Amino acid sequence: MHRSHTCGELRLSNAGTKVTLSGWVARNRKMGGLVFVDLRDRYGITQLSFNEAVNADLMAAAEKLGREFVVKATGMVRERESKNAAMPTGDIEIMVEQLEVLNPAKTPPFTIEDDTDGGDELRMEYRYLDLRRNPVRRNLELRHRTARAIRNYLSDADFMEVETPVLIKSTPEGARDFVVPSRLNPGSWYALPQSPQTFKQLLMVSGFDKYFQIVKCFRDEDLRADRQPEFTQVDCEMSFVEREDILQTFEGLTRHLFREVLNTELPELPRMTYADAMRLYGSDKPDVRFGMEFCELTEIAKGKGFPVFDGAEAIIAISAPGAASFTRKQLDELTDFVKRPQIGAKGLIWCRVEADGSLRSSVDKFYGQEDLAGWQQACGANPGDLMLLLAGGLNETRKQMNELRLEMGSRLGLRNPFDFKPLWVVDFPLLEFDADSGRWHAMHHPFTSPLPEDVHLMDSDPGAVRANAYDLVINGVEIGGGSIRIHDRALQQRMFSLLGFSAEEAQHRFGFLLNAFEYGAPPHGGIALGFDRLCSLFGGSDSIRDFIAFPKNNAGRDVMIDAPSTLDDTQLKELGILKG
Numbered sequence: 001m002h003r004s005h006t007c008g009e010l011r012l013s014n015a016g017t018k019v020t021l022s023g024w025v026a027r028n029r030k031m032g033g034l035v036f037v038d039l040r041d042r043y044g045i046t047q048l049s050f051n052e053a054v055n056a057d058l059m060a061a062a063e064k065l066g067r068e069f070v071v072k073a074t075g076m077v078r079e080r081e082s083k084n085a086a087m088p089t090g091d092i093e094i095m096v097e098q099l100e101v102l103n104p105a106k107t108p109p110f111t112i113e114d115d116t117d118g119g120d121e122l123r124m125e126y127r128y129l130d131l132r133r134n135p136v137r138r139n140l141e142l143r144h145r146t147a148r149a150i151r152n153y154l155s156d157a158d159f160m161e162v163e164t165p166v167l168i169k170s171t172p173e174g175a176r177d178f179v180v181p182s183r184l185n186p187g188s189w190y191a192l193p194q195s196p197q198t199f200k201q202l203l204m205v206s207g208f209d210k211y212f213q214i215v216k217c218f219r220d221e222d223l224r225a226d227r228q229p230e231f232t233q234v235d236c237e238m239s240f241v242e243r244e245d246i247l248q249t250f251e252g253l254t255r256h257l258f259r260e261v262l263n264t265e266l267p268e269l270p271r272m273t274y275a276d277a278m279r280l281y282g283s284d285k286p287d288v289r290f291g292m293e294f295c296e297l298t299e300i301a302k303g304k305g306f307p308v309f310d311g312a313e314a315i316i317a318i319s320a321p322g323a324a325s326f327t328r329k330q331l332d333e334l335t336d337f338v339k340r341p342q343i344g345a346k347g348l349i350w351c352r353v354e355a356d357g358s359l360r361s362s363v364d365k366f367y368g369q370e371d372l373a374g375w376q377q378a379c380g381a382n383p384g385d386l387m388l389l390l391a392g393g394l395n396e397t398r399k400q401m402n403e404l405r406l407e408m409g410s411r412l413g414l415r416n417p418f419d420f421k422p423l424w425v426v427d428f429p430l431l432e433f434d435a436d437s438g439r440w441h442a443m444h445h446p447f448t449s450p451l452p453e454d455v456h457l458m459d460s461d462p463g464a465v466r467a468n469a470y471d472l473v474i475n476g477v478e479i480g481g482g483s484i485r486i487h488d489r490a491l492q493q494r495m496f497s498l499l500g501f502s503a504e505e506a507q508h509r510f511g512f513l514l515n516a517f518e519y520g521a522p523p524h525g526g527i528a529l530g531f532d533r534l535c536s537l538f539g540g541s542d543s544i545r546d547f548i549a550f551p552k553n554n555a556g557r558d559v560m561i562d563a564p565s566t567l568d569d570t571q572l573k574e575l576g577i578l579k580g
């Protein structure tokens with residue numbers, strides 16, 4: 001027998017019992033004639049105790065145990081003399097009678113402690129050791145609890161988990177495909193799914209009217225903290241539903257998850273149109289944990305002889321509560337912030353509402369107290385607030401102001417990661433014009449249905465057509481998105497032609513779906529939630545990597561197994577990639 005208990009479960013009530021524990025040596029200290037070894041496993045740490053006076057050989061053996069040795073110890077549980085209230089097992093220790101080294105270990109390249117001395121790269125290279133650390137292990141436990149709560153909720157609501165294939169052909173979600181060469185079909189390639197989108201729609205045609213899958217998806221994109229080349233979605237689809245049914249079902253799931261995983265009750269989720277989100281926050285994933293909504297001053301601030309404003313399509317302001325006390329240095333920092341190339345503003349205008357109500361701005365030369373009072377009124381700014389203004393083209397100014405607003409939210413401490421403010425963003429545009437290719441692109445994907453009342457605009461004004469699509473946004477992060485789908489072959493074909501596919505191309509790429517639509521496709525719709533993002537949100541972190549057991553680094557590499565890597569010529573020839 002390797003163990004009778006785990007290293008996390010013994011308490012004072014177990015005193016006097018003989019137990020066997022197995023685990024890793026976390027720490028080993030000698031104090032005179034005594035040796036104490038902290039034995040660790042997934043469940044906790046238990047102190048092993050050795051006494052020279054009782055058994056000198058055993059104590060000598062214990063003294064030699066190195067960090068991370070795998071050890072089995074048998075002995076009596078007894079009350080500790082000096083208790084450790086910070087540890088659940090801190091009241092007891094094991095008086096060891098038998099000790100066996102199951103496997104020695106090299107000294108780990110970094111300390112396996114909550115606060116480790118290992119840098120990111122090193123920890124990634126030895127990820128299996130990093131995973132022994134409490135904070136990382138806790139993240140994976142949270143992930144497991146979340147997955148389980150999702151499966152329970154959806155299964156209870158009659159959803160069926162169905163697996164869909166990984167070797168498929170391109171599914172357009174707007175990213176590049178990862179591809180796999182086919183040895184049996186030289187010159188042909190599979191694509192890895194960017195999502196199971198087409199398969200879940202086919203399952204609806206098959207009559208599985210509630211489907212879900214916790215599934216790996218693959219997108220060859222440039223990486224950021226919240227992106228990985230392979231990631232996990234909670235992918236769902238339902239038949240005979242309208243948008244309202246889907247929003248209700250997945251609002252229910254969201255609420256269930258917050259309750260189960262975080263013990264938090266969420267209020268009803270508000271809804272905001274895409275148009276409002278852009279107008280008030282300059283983003284389709286607004287962080288509504290704090291106010292500072294945009295206020296358009298275009299009408300009132302133009303035409304006073306200030307050239308920057310006079311030449312602008314839009315003048316947008318936010319009012320930062322209590323920030324009138326910002327020093328010159330802080331204001332300069334904000335100006336530098338908006339002028340960074342990633343943000344690209346030309347400059348920043350500010351206006352303080354002093355405690356006595358007087359107004360001071362960086363453009364006092366052009367605007368008198370009365371003008372500034374007009375701004376203050378339009379923005380609803382109070383004494384002590386700081387108004388910040390950006391001007392330029394409408395879309396770019398909104399984008400820049402979104403960044404500035406988030407920065408101000410962070411600086412003012414208004415973005416507590418455990419204050420959760422979810423909402424639905426609805427009525428996205430169906431199409432986006434891409435100036436580079438001179439073509440319309442699907443904003444979501446090409447299977448998204450237009451709002452019925454906008455279908456008539458598809459030919460005359462495609463840019464004005466709204467999609468029957470929705471995103472679940474929490475704290476400025478897009479946690480999920482979906483839509484009611486097109487289930488009619490003619491409309492789907494029309495959509496493909498709007499996107500610039502010829503009838504032959506559409507048939508070649510998506511013939512299977514178009515054909516299926518002719519065999520009784522029910523009205524259907526669905527959603528996919530980013531599972532890694534959801535877990536990192538629950539864990540209060542920005543980085544999804546911390547919630548994935550074996551993640552890739554910023555360059556898309558797994559530095560532990562050293563992938564991607566080269567293939568030898570034989571393999572390349574077999575795959576038909578290398579001739580000869």
Ligand code: ASP
Nearest residue numbers: 195197482483526527528
């Ligand atoms: N397949 C979509 C995505 O991956 C989600 C959906 O429309 O259900 O974003």
